[in-house]
Amino acid sequence: MNDSEQAPYFLEEGEVGFVEYQDFLYPEPFHFVSGGSVPELTLRFETYGHLNAAKDNGILICHALSGDHHCAGVHDIDERKLGWWNFMVGPGKPIDTTRYFVICSNVLGGCQGSTGPGSINPATGKAYQLDFPKLTVQDMVKAQTLLIDSFGIDRLHAVIGGSMGGMQALQWVIDFPDRVGRYIALACGARHTAQAIAFNDTGRQAIISDPAWQKGSYDPDNGPNLGLAVARMMAHITYLSDVGMETKFGRKRRHVDQSKEYFDVEFEVESYLRYQGQSFVSRFDANTYLYLTKALDRFDLHSPDSLDTTLSPVAAQGLVVGFTSDWLYPPQGNREIVEALLRIGKDATYAELAMDFGHDSFLVRAPKLYELIDQFLKR
């Protein structure tokens, strides 16, 4: 077969195909929960499908820590990177773009086009860096409401996300119960465990310990790349599972036969992880990593009141999904959210999927995950 004779996969029927991002500018001051503010706000986003006349078919997808607004399709024929949830979003797929108007925005505080620590502060003409206000998941959600307002959408059909995206989905239905019909939160939890905080702080220390961090005031072209790569390597391990890594890599070796000690790649898993670290550095800002991990560590639906009290405003129908092999956001942390919701009389469902891909299971094309989301959105 010849390339010129056949359309590439991403242009086939059932795919969203080419997409373009857009920037939403909110020209007014935006106030953070912490008390800080920015004089204006940009959110970069993509949409797929069409908003209907009633403006009631909007679905907001919230991305995870290292994700972005590009969740379906490709940008052009040369840049064929498929969106991170392409298998879930498209014509006839569970998040069906023939039925829904799907919006995905880079999160407030992010580094893929939305206002964050790496953005230029219009008041000073320099990047915010550590002058960026303290960030919470509540701030991310509040910023998303401005984007939703800009479409004239009063009420979303659904808010959906995994990991940090799941926390946003939960925050949406707590803070804006009248504006969401249903929600799906995958691979998240009501709050970080001590272990999750410990991993995040170790990653932050890797960045902060890198002399190139310069107390946050680095030149963007010469940032703490070595520290950020180490942080990402470690975090990536926590996104996988022991079984998944064993199946994929085991103890497979590169061909090496040296009597002298060396610290180059010896095992395949080292090659994979180092590559993950390197490639992350080329697309992510170190200060943003610090801010976002802090927002995750502070997210806590058990505080200041009980989980039941925090969840009491929820009106939307909910689906929370835990994954058996997810040890970063273990099933129990997902399950307890639904237990609380049911205890206080809400309409919520918990599903626990046996998948071996660890925390990243929600990003994996699997029939049972596909079916679960498909049926929940259709019911």
Add this chain to the structure above:
Amino acid sequence: MNDSEQAPYFLEEGEVGFVEYQDFLYPEPFHFVSGGSVPELTLRFETYGHLNAAKDNGILICHALSGDHHCAGVHDIDERKLGWWNFMVGPGKPIDTTRYFVICSNVLGGCQGSTGPGSINPATGKAYQLDFPKLTVQDMVKAQTLLIDSFGIDRLHAVIGGSMGGMQALQWVIDFPDRVGRYIALACGARHTAQAIAFNDTGRQAIISDPAWQKGSYDPDNGPNLGLAVARMMAHITYLSDVGMETKFGRKRRHVDQSKEYFDVEFEVESYLRYQGQSFVSRFDANTYLYLTKALDRFDLHSPDSLDTTLSPVAAQGLVVGFTSDWLYPPQGNREIVEALLRIGKDATYAELAMDFGHDSFLVRAPKLYELIDQFLKR
């Protein structure tokens, strides 16, 4: 009560009390499995109890990655740091110093007095650093036989160790089956999983990425301390369990009330881990960390032949102990060793202890661990 009126705890009956380390010098060349060699060898060690006339009451204790030769007692009244297994070693304790002559040596390749990458190469007058030969667990054990020889001990009553020490105990009974009567290997395994290799390589990358590493040629007073601290923080998380960390730290916070973002300690678990990283740097050499983690990653009883074949020389009676909450060296990895031993007709027992301290459970004073070792050595 007054200090002068009462002896300190470590001088009470049932304690080994004051101990001194000694250095064993082997003045001949020592050849490594890799083919490399050092012109002479020093092992730093401590002993407790007395060698009997028959010289058949020797017990060798092997330490873990960050351990050393100081496993019982204290060095002097001012330096009251108890040995790392003091609760297990002493008069009337499971490893009973009234019955056994107990030896614990800093491992070959270590940095607490034994010859390792930080030692001076007598041939050059400079530290070996990366000229130190490639190191394996087999080399560690072979070096220990020289120390045992120096006491005139032909056959040890037992070899005992946890984690890297457990690997040494297994290697002893494989390589020197006539020289050991029984062995106890705790919290180890037949080989590292892909996940364990991944964590080790991330730690190595943290060290290697630190500009102060200088390709291994750092000034010992000015080494890659920041990278080593990050490596240790991460490793320390893997030595604990999620449940243990949750119980000990949960989300306990330092008192902080800042609207600006900050990356100082916010949660107690961060304080604990950062302290672990800092204190490790003051007692450990970075190149040694690289060499020892490599030796661990390469340890593989499934290679070059099957586990059954590798274990076929074993003649000693064995006890292998796994801990339910150990996710770095999971129970399954310990269990499969005994399954293989039983399959090939050896005298071996597996015990799995339900303790919440993760991999470090073997270092924790717990009655069931105490009883288990006590009875196995007495039987």
